[in-house]
Amino acid sequence: MQEKSLKVLEYEKILERLAGCARSNLVKDQILKLRPFDDINYIREELYETAAMVDVIRKNGNIDLFGLFDLTEIVAYIRKNGILDPGELLKVLDLLRVSEYLKDYGKNIEDRKISDIFSRISINDFLKNEIDRSIINEEEIADSASSTLRNIRRQKQRKEADIRIKLNSYITNSKYDDALQDKVVSVRDGRYVVPVKTNKRALIGGIVHDKSSSGNTLFIEPGAIVELNNQLRDLEIKEEDEIRRILDRLSRLAQGFDVELLENQKLIARIDFLQAKSRFAIENEYSLPIITDEKKVDLKSARHPLLPGRVVPIDVRIGGDYTTLIITGPNTGGKTVSLKTVGLISAMAQTALFIPAYEGSKLCVFDDIFLDIGDTQSIEMSLSTFSASLTNIVDILKNSTENSLVLLDEIGSGTDPVEGAALAISILNSLTQKKVMTFSTTHYSELKYYAVETSGVMNASVEFDVDTLSPTYKLEIGTPGKSNAFEISKRLGLPYEILNNAKNLIGDDTKNINKILAEIEEDKKEIEDKNK
Structure with missing residues (x-):
């Protein structure tokens, strides 16, 4: 999946929040390197195990992981008969302690796959106890490490x-x-x-x-x-020799457990990864997405996961009868946020994460996500808004497939409105014919007509409350956005003569479409009132 798309969608911020739920730096680093997958079976399997871990944590409590270090180099060193220093042995001890804790935690797990991960962990009480009684800290060996050491220190x-x-x-x-x-x-x-x-x-x-x-x-x-x-110095040398002998003995004991240490590290990292995804889901009240074989996106009450405060959820449906959705509505009404919500949630689902939407939300697996949103315009290339946008779109038309997701913000803007609208229709028509799943925002009325008249294309709009002169941020599928310029102007006190003259200047087609949209809105309100 394209890095520039993930950057605009702020996918890295999701990974950073997920990494914050991991207990070990080893897994935190692993999480920050994650990228969306395109293997549907792998995604489903990962989501199943994450859901199973969510149930485990809800039933048995949080998994208090601690002390997971990367022992790869340490194991490689002891396999060459190297002698570990106290700090390295303490890392081995931490792994042995958490292994024992997890082995015990896993006894009450009912899910077979999750239980299997815990049951495969090996424990070694002898090695754990020997390190524990011998090493005080990274600088100090305990007197109890050996009777010889104790005697030397007394002397x-x-x-x-x-x-x-x-x-x-x-x-x-x-x-x-x-x-x-x-x-x-x-x-x-x-x-x-x-x-x-x-x-x-x-x-x-x-x-x-x-x-x-x-x-x-x-x-x-x-x-x-x-x-x-001189005698004291001789005793110090004997002490150093004895400490080296103790460290060598402990290192050889660890060497005899080398395969199990690396396997435990892998299993514990897996547990930490699954519990991080589970905590991320539980703490944010996210739900398990359904990954469907159908070419469909059906998000119920989806929220953009990075927006602060109270976020108005949106319902998004695309696929089946239409693969192109054209969203119209006022500026700051939530059109761009809607695009990013769909893109980011798709990336999260394909990373096998729970998503900020209601249960039962469905997504298909995309081979890539292409987008042209204001954030991506190339200032460095000294291109105009229109040129930068068109450069992106040329790349999208060339590389997208019927299994791709395309997000286009204000398509055709930045140039002559008539030519821009014509280009926008032609571009969307090309993507629709290729059956590329496409979300596009626009202000052009011509695209509303295009959506009504073209098979495979659907209108949508973000609502605007003319009484409060503010957007509701609610996405309506099947209804094009109605222009509110005259109503807003009237409420803000624009003189009647100027407003009336403006109305007379618009064409009959625009008057008719505005009348139709007004009738649709009235009918919809009447139906909603009857339903209540």
């Missing part, structure tokens, strides 16, 4: 205590008051030292490990504790 603590006692004998001895820059013990290069004035170095013999930026202080390891420091 270190005793040795450090011995060193501090020895150094305190320097700090607390008044003999060294004049030699010490400060009565503190610090560490330089892993060795315990005391700060000594440069000119008093001879009073405290030992090894110089550092000096201050001013050069007035030397950090000296007194000779009396050199051997103690």
Whole structure:
């Protein structure tokens, strides 16, 4: 499907909102790369599993996924006998924890396909418990990781205590008051030292490990504790070796579970993806679309999903007796929004998402969506509105098929009205003959006549309330839009002489069509009143 069409329809914003319902970055990234599918069987299968997951969540509660990382590189590394660091092992632990949680959650799922996803998850309590008791955080290994490590650390603590006692004998001895820059013990290069004035170095013999930026202080390891420091360093090396042995052991345990780790990652990602689509549907009160084999769109109370506030729903029907729908009505009346609603909802359905319309809404699968809407006009090419629009339409006529969806906004505008209307009729006639499903908006009265007289073409309109001088945004199929220019002008106080003169200037055909439309509207209102 064309990227430029998806961009104008703001499809990416739908994906961003859907990604916000995912728990893991792994699946968020996957969602942002989604594009509409054209395989009807795949779309139906995806929608079935999404609907099944909606039922699962409504019955059993939200799935509190956590800790899903991409372990592909980690598994590849341990397969080469690599040793994982604590942070990487914690990612493995998170996957094992969420695997255990999901395995338990899946026990109450009745739907066979959804239950199967959960049941295929593998758990490994031994590996989970070993990592859990061994790793505190990304920087720290627990004493309980091994008895050897615990013993080494106890010896270190005793040795450090011995060193501090020895150094305190320097700090607390008044003999060294004049030699010490400060009565503190610090560490330089892993060795315990005391700060000594440069000119008093001879009073405290030992090894110089550092000096201050001013050069007035030397950090000296007194000779009396050199051997103690050496012993401490030996213990530190033993500690590092033991930690490496522990990490190696845990890595080898993970290596023995490598296939299951990758399979779990895939299954959990699938669960996260389905629960994201389900939450997206539930939170927005969207419904399951019916994907039909017929060439038909039948949307019941459809709403544009990105419009804020209260949105007036529209009913849209096309297919069967007609494949071209011509929408007329006032500016800001909702004509362009109607086009975008149909386009965006079609893209959502083909992405196997629930849609903002009532249950029972039907859509067919399009091989592509082509559009010419104001947003797509190419300023960069320095084309006029008409030229840019025509460039798009030439591409549409060339590449669209009878399985495509075409959305045309204000077709033929931007040039001489007579020529523009003639071109618009000719273009729509070509698309109608090819049986391309086409939605077009226009202000041209000639297109209303064309829709009435041409097989396969239907009029539609967006309502306008002349009493409030505002659009109702309601889409009416089968009725062309009636011009309200004179009525609006009258209500806004245009002098009677000017208004009457304007009425006399319009042709008989226009007068007749306006009279017919007025009669249709009166008949419709009378029927609605009787129904009430």
